Amino acid sequence: MNIKGQALIAGVFEHPDRLIPDKSTAQIHAEVVAGALADAGLQHSDVDGLISDATLGTGPMSITEYLGFNNLSYVDSTNSGGSSYMLHAGHAAAAIAMGKCNIAVVAMAGRPRSEKRGRPIVTGVPEHAFEEVFGPTGVGLYALAAKRHMHEYGTTSAELAEIKVAASTHAQHNPNALLKKVVTVDEVLDSPMISDPLHRLDCCVTTDGGGAMVIVSPEVAKSLDRAAPVILGQGEAVGHSGNGRRDLTATAAVQSGPRAFEEAGITPSNIDYAGIYDSFTITVLETIEDLGFCAKGEGGGFVSDGGLIAPFGHLPTNTDGGGLCNNHPNRRGGMVKIVEAVRQLRGEAHPEVQIPDCEFALIHGTGGMIATRHVSSTLILGRTQ
Amino acid sequence: MSAELPAPVPAVDPETQVFWDATAEGRLLLSYCKVCQQAFWYPRSHCPDCGTDQVEWLEASGRGTIYSYTPQTRIGGDYSSVDELILAYVELDEGPMVMTNIVDFDPDQLTIGQAVEVTFHDTGEGSALYRFRPVNPA
Numbered sequence: 001m002n003i004k005g006q007a008l009i010a011g012v013f014e015h016p017d018r019l020i021p022d023k024s025t026a027q028i029h030a031e032v033v034a035g036a037l038a039d040a041g042l043q044h045s046d047v048d049g050l051i052s053d054a055t056l057g058t059g060p061m062s063i064t065e066y067l068g069f070n071n072l073s074y075v076d077s078t079n080s081g082g083s084s085y086m087l088h089a090g091h092a093a094a095a096i097a098m099g100k101c102n103i104a105v106v107a108m109a110g111r112p113r114s115e116k117r118g119r120p121i122v123t124g125v126p127e128h129a130f131e132e133v134f135g136p137t138g139v140g141l142y143a144l145a146a147k148r149h150m151h152e153y154g155t156t157s158a159e160l161a162e163i164k165v166a167a168s169t170h171a172q173h174n175p176n177a178l179l180k181k182v183v184t185v186d187e188v189l190d191s192p193m194i195s196d197p198l199h200r201l202d203c204c205v206t207t208d209g210g211g212a213m214v215i216v217s218p219e220v221a222k223s224l225d226r227a228a229p230v231i232l233g234q235g236e237a238v239g240h241s242g243n244g245r246r247d248l249t250a251t252a253a254v255q256s257g258p259r260a261f262e263e264a265g266i267t268p269s270n271i272d273y274a275g276i277y278d279s280f281t282i283t284v285l286e287t288i289e290d291l292g293f294c295a296k297g298e299g300g301g302f303v304s305d306g307g308l309i310a311p312f313g314h315l316p317t318n319t320d321g322g323g324l325c326n327n328h329p330n331r332r333g334g335m336v337k338i339v340e341a342v343r344q345l346r347g348e349a350h351p352e353v354q355i356p357d358c359e360f361a362l363i364h365g366t367g368g369m370i371a372t373r374h375v376s377s378t379l380i381l382g383r384t385q
Numbered sequence: 386m387s388a389e390l391p392a393p394v395p396a397v398d399p400e401t402q403v404f405w406d407a408t409a410e411g412r413l414l415l416s417y418c419k420v421c422q423q424a425f426w427y428p429r430s431h432c433p434d435c436g437t438d439q440v441e442w443l444e445a446s447g448r449g450t451i452y453s454y455t456p457q458t459r460i461g462g463d464y465s466s467v468d469e470l471i472l473a474y475v476e477l478d479e480g481p482m483v484m485t486n487i488v489d490f491d492p493d494q495l496t497i498g499q500a501v502e503v504t505f506h507d508t509g510e511g512s513a514l515y516r517f518r519p520v521n522p523a
C-alpha cells in the first residue's frame with residue numbers, strides 16, 4: 001500500500017503581502033486558511049484534519065482553537081523547518097488513505113520582517129554546546145557546503161549566480177514578488193560578500209506572510225468544480241552529522257528523492273516542473289544533483305545557460321521567483337513552492353512562465369541546515385488522477 | 386586576531402562535564418566506541434553507530450586538516466564586536482569532523498586541506514574553546 005492517488009490538493013493560497021506590520025501571526029493563519037478553502041470551494045465546517053508546523057504555540061492546540069475547528073479527527077504538528085509542508089502533504093495523504101480524515105488543511109504563517117527576528121537558535125539540545133560557541137551564521141553554514149562543493153567539483157560562483165538569475169527572470173512576472181528586478185550574473189557577483197563564497201544575492205529573502213493548502217480524498221475531489229492535482233509520492237529523510245564523518249556536498253535528498261520517485265512510479269526525466277528549495281543558491285545546486293537530474297558535481301553546468309528558466313529550460317524551476325526573489329514567509333519556503341506547483345499543474349501560472357502541457361511536478365524541501373542537520377522531503381504531484 | 390576573539394561559555398551538562406573540564410586543562414577528548422572501535426563526534430554517552438554505552442574517553446592528538454571554511458561577516462550575538470570570524474570544519478586525524486574557528490592564520494594561505502593543530506581559548510568559566518591554527522611548516 002502507498003499514497004499514490006489516494007489524495008489530491010483541492011485548494012491553495014499564498015498570502016499576497018510580504019510585509020505585514022498591522023496583523024497578528026494568528027490572523028495571517030486565518031486569512032490563508034480562508035483563502036485555500038475558498039479556492040477549493042469548501043467550507044470551514046467541512047474540515048476534519050489540521051496540520052500545522054507548531055510555530056504558533058505548542059503542537060496543534062493554539063492554532064486549532066484560534067481557527068475554531070471543532071470536528072478534527074486528525075491533527076499533526078510535524079516541524080522540520082522549511083520542508084515541513086512537503087512532509088505534511090505526504091502525512092495528510094497517508095491519513096486520508098487510512099480513513100482518518102477526508103479534508104485536511106495545512107497552514108503556515110509568520111512575521112520575521114515585522115518582528116525583526118533573526119535565525120532562531122534552539123537551546124537545551126545536545127549539539128548546541130559544540131556549535132553555537134563558534135558563532136555559526138545561517139549563511140556561514142551554507143557557505144561551508146558551497147566552499148567544499150567548489151573544492152571537489154570546480155563549481156564556480158558564476159554558476160551559483162545562474163540560479164539567482166533564473167529566479168529573478170521569473171520574478172519579474174510576479175506582481176507580488178518582493179524582488180522583481182531581473183539581475184545578471186555580474187550583479188550577483190558584485191553584490192556584497194556575506195560569507196565567502198556566498199554573496200548577498202545568493203541568499204533568499206526574508207518575508208512576512210504565509211500560505212495554506214487543502215488536501216482531500218478522491219471522493220471529495222470529485223464533488224468539487226476546481227482542478228485538483230493528485231499526490232503521487234512523497235519521501236522524507238534526515239541528514240545529520242552521524243558519527244562525525246560526513247560529506248557536505250550532498251543532502252538527504254539522496255534518500256528522499258528515490259523514495260518519492262518509487263512511490264510515484266516515475267523518474268526525473270518525467271518531471272515537467274520543479275520547485276526546489278532555495279534558501280541559498282547552493283541549496284538548489286546540491287539538490288538538483290542529489291535528486292538525479294544530473295550527476296553529482298555537474299550541477300554547475302546544468303543550471304547554466306538558462307537551464308532553470310521557464311518555459312524552455314531543461315528543468316524549469318521556481319517559476320514564482322522562489323525564495324530567492326518572491327517569498328520566504330517565516331523563513332520557511334516549502335508551502336509557497338507547493339502553491340506554485342499547483343498553479344503550474346492547473347495551467348494557472350503566469351503566461352510568461354507557464355509550462356505547456358505540464359503533467360508532473362516535483363517539489364523538494366530542505367529544512368534546517370545542510371552543513372549540520374536537516375530534513376529533506378520530496379513531493380511528486382500529477383495533473384490528474 | 387585571536388587575542389580579542391570572544392570565547393563564549395558553552396552549556397555544560399552532566400553528560401559533557403568531563404569533556405569540558407578537560408578543555409580547561411588543554412586536552413581535547415573524543416568519545417570512543419569500544420564496539421565499533423572508532424572515535425565519534427559530538428561527545429555523548431551512547432554510540433551513534435551501534436547504540437551501545439560501551440563508550441570511553443580518548444584524548445585526541447589535536448591535529449587535523451581543514452575540510453571547509455568560510456570567513457563570516459555580520460555575525461551578531463556573542464561576536465557582535467568581531468568584523469570577521471572563520472567558521473570551519475576540521476577533520477581530526479582520528480576521523481571525526483568538528484565545527485570550530487580557525488585562528489592565527491595568514492589570510493593568503495588559508496586553504497582546504499591545510500594542516501592545523503588545536504589551541505585552547507579560556508572562557509573564564511572552567512572551560513575552553515578548542516580552536517585550530519595552521520601548523521607552520523618546519
